[in-house]
Amino acid sequence: MKVLVPVKRVVDYNVKVRVKSDQSGVDIANVKMSMNPFDEIAVEEAVRLKEAGKVSEIVAISCGTAQSQETLRTAMAIGADRAILVETDIELQPLAVAKLLKAIADKEQPQLIILGKQAIDDDANQTGQMLAALLDWPQATYASKVEVEGDKAQITREVDGGLEVISVKLPAIVTTDLRLNEPRYVTLPNIMKAKKKTLDNVKPADLGVDVAPRLKTLKVSEPPKRSAGIIVPDVGTLVDKLKNEAKVI
Amino acid sequence: MTALVIAEHDNVSLKGSTFNTITAATQCGGEVHVLIAGHNAGAAAQAAAKVAGVAKVLLAEGAQFADGLAENIAAQALSLAPSYSHILAPATAYGKNILPRVAAKLDVAQISEITKVVSPDTFERPFYAGNAIATVQSADAVKVITVRATAFEAAAAGGSATVESVSAVADSGKSSFVSRHIATSARPELAGAKVVVSGGRGLGSEENFKILEPLADKLGAAMGASRAAVDAGFVPNDWQVGQTGKVVAPDLYIAVGISGAIQHLAGMKDSKTIVAINKDAEAPIFSVADYGIVGDLFEIVPQLIKELG
Secondary structure, three states: OEEEEEOOEEEOOOOOOEEOOOOOOEEOOOOOEEEOHHHHHHHHHHHHHHHOOOOOEEEEEEEEOOOHHHHHHHHHHHOOOEEEEEEOOOOOOHHHHHHHHHHHHHHHOOOEEEEEOOOOOOOOOOHHHHHHHHHOOOEEEEEEEEEEEOOEEEEEEEEOOEEEEEEEEOOEEEEEOOOOOOOOOOOHHHHHHHHHOOEEEEOHHHHOOOOOOOEEEEEEEOOOOOOOOEEOOOHHHHHHHHHHOOOOO | OEEEEEOOEOOOOEOHHHHHHHHHHHOOOOEEEEEEEEOOOHHHHHHHHOEOOOOEEEEEEOHHHOOOOHHHHHHHHHHHHHHOOEEEEEOOHHHHHHHHHHHHHHOOOEEEEEOEEEEOOEEEEEEHHHOEEEEEEEOOOOEEEEEOHHHOOOOOEOOOOEEEEOOOOOOOOOEEEEEEEEOOOOOOOHHHOOEEEEEOHHHOOHHHHHHHHHHHHHHOOEEEEOHHHHHOOOOOHHHEEOOOOEOOOOOEEEEEOOOOOHHHHHHHOOOOEEEEEEOOOOOHHHHOOOEEEEOOHHHHHHHHHHHOO
């Protein structure tokens, strides 16, 4: 069984981005970039399925600029077998990414596509579900457990208030939540091995996909600032302030 | 111009976030219709008909809608889509799961987690964990939108809409519901609670988290946690407040042993009053707290419980 794992290069989760003073966007020049953390969990899950003998090949895919090659090399260092970069300098929105991934899925014919539930830059939480719709596949989002058995997968999902278990017919889409697994550390020998693995490069036009953005960003602004309050000396003062000043208890 | 709200419900009543989504829909400028896709969901449809601002409730009945499977609910919404200029759902696990399927099938962009309706085609939404707010304009024929509940008032009672049955789409046959494990708790739901008591890595263990329970009980509060506490396995994932968890905006948010990572602040900084208890005076949580106490939480929390009487 073949698995596709789309991965996105994003601003590292430890970086606090700044809004540009002309309100045209956020300043991401010279900041540390990493693989989207939920995508790392997706790669790890695919590798674990391979180690368990359920999966024969893992193909990592990234859509974006030439620098996304680094992210694909990381995916291959975790354990993906080969990679495909859909290279473009155009700002890609989730619908465009889903269309690019569909075109690749049509060629590669995987049984499972595992994606992160959300990228931590645009916080859209759309691509997996959109891809499932375009392929007419079932979806199991926010997975905290994935069990593949025969032509089905049983997925435990994180939902409001607890967990839900659903069964999906393969081929299917799975998106990862935080507790699905803890990605392994990438070792130096594996980084070296990843450099020798195949990384193909295609362009959106090769796949016949129009990636023009649909949403226009008119401006990007800072969120309203919350000013720091006061440090109170003791619990008695705190309760007094909550009762008589904030009037919340 | 008419907006369709995909209601989140349990077949009997509407989930809280649906009321906020209806408010966002009324701000899109036209009439508001509500879709109840469910199984024996007549009571939920009646509840929706009584919400102010709702002109019509569409009820799609069938066992295939009983458990909210995305494939079936999205297909039902798509069957009605041609009549609408806006399709909205709450930005909850339920709505976020369904709506992108609708958008992709309509070949339109989705606008996620809007916090403001600027005009019928322009919206504000946070990104980068709430560190930036984008004003985005959609040129698509249909605007497909998820709504951050905390950014909109809940729609009030007082409506008298008609309930109309619509023909239900067939089961997709591609996915099936197996089981649900929802923690039963006497405490209010985290997303809509008036008071939230949250713990972080500072609690140190699953066992120690229990010291927050009497505090939450005393305040009638929901319990939450930072991602660090969830990652450490102290509490379940659905307690997580933050960019990758739930966004809350209660009247009172008490952060105990939480340092205040960017991703956590993104989930609670719109709370009306924030209290922080932390032993590190330099912790970033104090930069957003109205009232801070620097000290050992294991001494302060019991004192606070006692002081509250």
